[in-house]
Amino acid sequence: MDPHYIPGIFNYCDRWCERCSFNHRCEIFAEEQKMSEEQRDPDNPAFWDYINDNFRKVMGMVEAWAEEEGIDMHALQEEAAGQPKRRELPPGRKALEDLSRDYTLRTLEWLKAHREAFLEREAELNKQLQLGIDVRQEGLQLADAIEVVQWYCTMASAKTHRALRAYDDKDEWYWDSPLQSDANGTAKVALLCIERSLGAWEGIRRLLPEKADEIIDMLVLLSQIRRGLQEYFPDSDKFIRPGFDEVDAG
Numbered sequence: 708m709d710p711h712y713i714p715g716i717f718n719y720c721d722r723w724c725e726r727c728s729f730n731h732r733c734e735i736f737a738e739e740q741k742m743s744e745e746q747r748d749p750d751n752p753a754f755w756d757y758i759n760d761n762f763r764k765v766m767g768m769v770e771a772w773a774e775e776e777g778i779d780m781h782a783l784q785e786e787a788a789g790q791p792k793r794r795e796l797p798p799g800r801k802a803l804e805d806l807s808r809d810y811t812l813r814t815l816e817w818l819k820a821h822r823e824a825f826l827e828r829e830a831e832l833n834k835q836l837q838l839g840i841d842v843r844q845e846g847l848q849l850a851d852a853i854e855v856v857q858w859y860c861t862m863a864s865a866k867t868h869r870a871l872r873a874y875d876d877k878d879e880w881y882w883d884s885p886l887q888s889d890a891n892g893t894a895k896v897a898l899l900c901i902e903r904s905l906g907a908w909e910g911i912r913r914l915l916p917e918k919a920d921e922i923i924d925m926l927v928l929l930s931q932i933r934r935g936l937q938e939y940f941p942d943s944d945k946f947i948r949p950g951f952d953e954v955d956a957g
Contacts, residue, residue, distance in 0.1 A: 709734070716950040719892045721862055721900060729950045800871045803935040807864035807897075810928050814860035817921065818853070824915065825853060849914045855907035859900040863929075866897035867936065874939060886945045894940035895948065901933045 712734040720727065730736045745753035773779075796804060870893040877890035885891075905926060912922040936943070947953065 712737070713950040716948075718889075719896050719946075719948040720951070721859070721896060723858055732950060796871060800874065800939065803932065803939070804868055804871050806928065806932050806935070807867040810925070810932060811860050811864040813928070814856060814925065817925070818857055818860075821918065824918065825849070848910055852907040852910035852914070856904055856911065859904045859907075863897055863900035863904060863932070866893050866900060867932065870894040870897055870936070870940065877940075886942050887947065891940055891943045891946040892948060894936050894943040895946045898933060898936055898943060901929050901936075905929055905933075 711732065713729065713732045716729060716733050717735040720729075720733075724730050724733070724736050724739075727733070727736075742757065743753065745751045746757040748754055795801070870890050873888070873890035873893060877888035878885045879888070882888045908922050908925050908929070912919050912926075915922075
């Protein structure tokens with residue numbers, strides 16, 4: 708691996724590459740920049756050829772690692788084939804997962820339902836600009852807050868889902884330490900998404916005060932999810948994300 712890239716940095720990020728100060732150190736980002744327009748289009752056969760090529764490369768790496776470690780991949784595959792297709796979560800974790808999914812759906816519906824309100828506010832700000840009133844900063848803040856909420860509403864629930872599914876093996880021997888388990892790392896990303904979403908919602912509430920009651924409901928829901936994640940993953944803040952949490956990775 709090229710030492711310029713930070714190993715594993717892409718495993719615990721928010722996938723917002725355009726805003727990431729480490730994208731120049733990310734091998735995934737570098738590979739995506741090499742993709743043609745055809746390879747970026749899911750309706751084009753080139754996209755699926757690209758996916759298949761990457762899959763073969765990854766499987767080759769996994770098989771090489773397994774052979775080096777003396778792991779029988781065939782036996783693992785047979786064992787996995789005999790397992791249930793989907794492991795059901797205990798009631799408490801299931802309820803938290805449902806809350807995160809509910810937040811995503813409600814947010815997407817809210818953004819869609821209030822599109823006209825955003826456009827009206829934009830038109831109002833434009834009129835003020837024409838009158839010589841400098842409201843550019845306010846307009847930028849609203850647009851950015853909406854973008855942040857939209858970006859993280861699916862990411863937060865996806866990371867919450869993954870963390871909860873990995874909860875039972877967060878203390879297993881194969882992590883460098885229990886603190887560095889995938890569950891803790893994923894929960895940390897989910898909590899970062901939630902924190903940023905809370906800030907963005909508060910910004911929208913301030914800029915669209917007539918929607919305050921609806922936004923407070925979203926803030927309460929997000930706070931419930933955050934509290935649940937903190938209860939299940941009390942050490943997630945101690946997880947060291949490659950690059951992001953390392954002072955010498957700039």
